[in-house]
Amino acid sequence: MPDSPARRRPNRVPTGQPLLDSVLEDLRDADVALEERVVDRRPLHRGHYMDFEEERVVRGDGSESVRDIVVHPGAVVVAPLDSEGRLLLVTQYRVPCGGAMLELPAGTLETHDGAVEDPLVAAHRELEEETGYRAGTMERIGGFWSAPGFSTEYLTLFLATDLRPAGEGRLSPDEDENLRLSRIPWRDAVAAVEGGVIEDAKSVAGILWLARRFESEGR
Helix, strand or coil: CCCCCCCCCCCCCCCCCHHHHHHHHHHHHHHHHCCCEEEEEEEEEECCCCEEEEEEEECCCCCEEEEEEEECCCEEEEEEECCCCEEEEEEEEEHHHCEEEEECCEEECCEECCEECCHHHHHHHHHHHHHCEEEEEEEEEEEEECCCCCECCEEEEEEEEEEEECCCCCCCCCCCCCCEEEEEEHHHHHHHHHCCCCCCHHHHHHHHHHHHHHHHCCC
16 A cells, blocks of 8 residues: 655654653654554546545544545745845736735655655745745744645645846746746734735744744844
8 A cells, every 4th residue: 555755744743842742742742642554555547746536534433434545745925025024925817716926935846756845945945936036045933734634645845045137047936827927025924824815824823934034033
């Protein structure tokens, strides 16, 4: 019963902070006590970059359930910050929600011969494709699961600084992408999240994560 290389496990790395490490210890215990062991996996559909599977699981008490799973290779989210403290955001039409969304640049990890792309490589590519800029510094600042109830998608969040135009030879957006670029001061981006203007989950998480970091640094 082969598994996808896109699968990963939740973070259990000690933080050195007693309270957080006690939470991690509880989660490690729950990994065992609440485990749902996959005993059968049936492919339902192979998409362009996502697969859909039905998994039969057995719990510790012997009871069984069926889970519908979206197997996603993972993605990156980039918070590009220019020298004036503005975030570069993109607007694109999203068919599932029937309208345009204001978002941080982001994109799916590529897979080749069963191997999943390094998120850092993907972050540089997606930044250039979607904004036309390159970053002198690309720093990983966090990561999160988009929808752990049904999807394997894990998003890695990067802060991109020292931005400069890509110029000649720029990587272009995908053929099916039609994007508009905006520059918004990061505090205004936070207000847009809090005011319900920015509704895209990865952008909400990324902007608030960045704001918490900047505020702790006294910016």
